Amino acid sequence: MEWWRNKKKKQNLERGAKLLVELIECCDGKSNPIKFFSAPQIRKATNNFSKSNQVSELYKFYNKWYSGKNENHPMILIRKSLDLFYGYQEGNLCCDIAISSMVSGQKNFLKLVGCCFEFEDPVMVYNGVRKHDQLHHIISRQPWKRRMMIAEDIATALAYLHTAFPRPFVYRHMWPENVLLVEDGVAKMNDFSYCVSISKGETFVKVYRNY
Known part of the structure; x- marks a missing residue:
């Protein structure tokens, strides 16, 4: 069992180092706790x-x-990545955590509480909400006025990514499954695994072509 503990300790250190790099690159070393x-x-x-x-x-x-x-x-939501997609998640996990920590204060994103590096499959922890559903499950049952409000929430979230930071961020993962509707009808986005920042001299078109 000693070799297993050493392996887990090494994995935790490697993930922590990757997260630190992402925090420095994406957030200039600044983020919510x-x-x-x-x-x-x-x-x-x-x-x-x-x-x-x-x-x-x-x-x-x-x-x-x-x-x-x-x-x-009193309420938390815990997202656990499945083993089948572990390789994909490992490469994007720290980006997801870093950017989630940056946008947690904006109402149209799930608020990140923390994470756990001790499982083989990555775990992220968010503030819980009393009612939640994925957008694609219920959008067809919403009146058009409500659909327009949801669209406005999503547009506000994307605009925040584009304008709130020194380097704009491109979400690149716009699926209905990544939008949650909570008890007050507000749309909240999550999962920044594919999110990238635009460096000086780059354009949105160039970023999407590299996707």
Whole structure:
């Protein structure tokens, strides 16, 4: 078991180093506080990832979502990447965490609480909401006035990425599954795995051509 503990420790250090690089490159070293949860804390919050805690309406084929709570947060949402897509997630996990920490104060993004590097599959923790559903599940049942409000929320979120930081960010992952509707009808985006910043001299067209 000693070799396994050493492997996990090395993995945690490597992920931490990658996250630090992303925070420096994307955020100029500045971000909202990111809490690092231990594996026992995550297991306790989700009743060991029990089926009763699984949020079925947020299911994606490469992510599972769980509701939970801990001593500091009465409601949290936990996103666990699936093993099948581990290679993809590993390369983009730290970008997702870094940018999520930057946009957490804007109302049209899920607020990041922290993450856990101790599982083989990456785990991210968000502030919970009382009601949530993916946009593609219910958009057809919404009146046109409500659809326009949702579109405005999404446009506001994208505009925030483009204008709120010294280097604009391009989302590049605009799928209905990445937009949640919460109890007050507000649309909230998440998953910045493919998000990239535009350096000086680059254009939006160039970024999309490299995608």
